[in-house]
Amino acid sequence: MQEQIKYTLEENEIPRFWYNIAADLPVPPPPVLHPGTGEPIGPDDLAPLFPMSVIEQEVSTERNIEIPQPVRDVLKQWRPTPLYRARRLERELNTPAKIFYKYEGVSPAGSHKPNTAVAQAFYCKEEGVKRIVTETGAGQWGSSMALAGCMFGLDIEVFMVRVSFDQKPYRRAFMETFGAKCIASPSELTAAGRAILAEHPDSTGSLGIAISEAVECAAQADDTKYALGSVLNHVLMHQTVIGQEAWLQLEKADTYPDIVIGCTGGGSNFAGIAFPFIGEKLRNGREVEIIAVEPANCPTLTRGKYAYDFGDTAQLTPLVKMHTLGASFVPPGFHAGGLRYHGMAPMVSHLTQLGEIEPRAYQQMECFEAGLQFARAEGIIPAPEANHAIKATLDEAIRCREEGRSRTILFNLCGHGHFDMQAYMDYAAGQLDDQLYDESELAMALAGLPAVAS
DSSP states (O other): OOOOOOEOGGGGSSSSEEEOOHHHHHHOOOOOOOTTTTBBOHHHHHHHSOOHHHHHHOOOSSSSSOOOOOHHHHTTTTOOOEEEEOHHHHHHTTSOOOEEEEEEEEEEESSSSHHHHHHHHHHHHTTTTEEEEEEEEESSSHHHHHHHHHHHHEEEEEEEEEHHHHHHHHHHHHHHHHOOOEEEEESSSSSHHHHHHHOTTTOOOOHHHHHHHHHHHHHOOOOOEOSSSSSSSHHHHHHHHHHHHHHHHHHHHHHOOSEEEEEOOOSHHHHHHHHHHHHHHHHHOOEEEEEEEEETSHHHHHHSSEEEEESSSSSSEEEEEESSSOOOOOOOOOGGGGGOSBBBBBBHHHHHHHOOOOOEEEEEHHHHHHHHHHHHHHHHOOTTHHHHHHHHHHHHHHHHHHOOOOOEEEEEEEEEEOOHHHOOOOHTTOOOOOOOOOOOOOOOOOOTTTOOOH
């Protein structure tokens, strides 16, 4: 059997348009609501937080939205990203399945996140914004925003979830190298942070809390906007360069995926790889199985309620209908920090409700085991988040072996684990466990969902 095979594209094959799946939905998603009135929000409601170009993309139903040339010029630094056929892993698993992975770890930040960070920084710069405030979980988004801010001459402030701030000092150093300010969240700098610390002085933080702090800061300054690394429609759309490139690369391999897999926290890298293929199924009926994999200790799609909820803990954001564990839910401090979010992207939730996506949840330990097996076969150490997609890929490949049929599996290796080596050290030393969440805390968080007619 041949060794690992790499499929590349030319620079001129970088997508010229973002794909907006809203154009192909059989049923439109529920509207975003104003938390005070309960009525659908308009562009003016979002203007304090986002540049108008981003707001227009958020509500657009146009299928193809042109990528500005200055954004494409920056993306050329690492795009198109490679697609690999994992022949060594196939051999180790003794599977007839064909396993392909799109590798987003070649970006300067080591993940898929710059695909939208560059776009959002560009639109802010065009509108005369001087500063962007944001949040980050594992640090990949904060790193990407720091990089993009440096490229477009913007000041960047990042509220980093406390547990990741402590676990991942090199991510913090990366942000600071590019001139960003990194703050552990919850912090004493905001009313939202102070309120959490008053009640929970030892809080490990959550993405919901960090979002509250970033939104509060952004809303208080006229020259400042907020940037979000996942969840919202425009972010998911910016990531579809991943799936579009993968489609072209699979054509070079003379195949089309039977199964597409991505890990899910807020939903951006999953949407990036999966939405172009879901869109093809919706438009033309081309069958494909789509699997969204989440951590069992923050099981939004598999244990959450599909309901209107706030995107942040302090309830400063509009209400969106999504699978949620409750805005007050604080997940355990497991190492896949980018997946520690209480809600799921509304568009991913909507497609799950329509039956287009199969959600799965895995525990931390089995995901690290899968990640190590992949690393030793393919020579790439995955980010802890990506290990969830790898675990599902291994399960599907083994199922192909047991059923005696060949299927093409595509997954998104959304980032490398070079800044996550402490996690691998802890795993090797037997110092990790599955850190199960408290069922009573989940019940309380779900009981506190806002009363909105759905």
